[in-house]
Amino acid sequence: MTNKIYLYIALIFFVAVTQTVISESQHFYDENTNEKELFSIAIKSFEQRTFFHALEIFQRISASSDNKMDRENARFYIGECLYYLKRYNEAIETYKNVFQNYPHSKRRNSIVLRIGEIYFLKQQWDESIHWNKILLDDSTLEEDL
Secondary structure, three states, X not given: OHHHHHHHHHHHHHHHHHHHHHXXXXXXXXXXXXXXXXXXXXXXXXXXXXXXXXXXXXXXXXXXXXXXXXXXXXXXXXXHHHHHOOOHHHHHHHHHHHHHHOOOOXXXXXXXXXXXXXXXXXXXXXXXXXXXXXXXXXXXOOOOO
């Protein structure tokens, strides 16, 4: 009987703490939120590992931003959210899109490395090797790793 009471108390404590963390991590926005604030909210959500929430905001920025750099960064972070959500196929497509559409991106090394890593995780060795060779062979990639 005492173990059940302790378990019940622990469960109540867990739910209370979880609700506090969730409510503190959700940064709310509406259609009037400016783009700079929206990006800041998305980054905070990403850093707090609320990837579904961050993904939603980055997708909104990617679709609506007039700023090329913001679109590029949003699309990169969409890939990152998908990666952490283990939605690897979608992440690969997103990263490849950024790689192709933003050839001078400062995130090129990170993108190529991440694609190779995902293929490695999926045990697609040839693809993993291909992307890692791009990282090693491409003299246009800056050394920012």
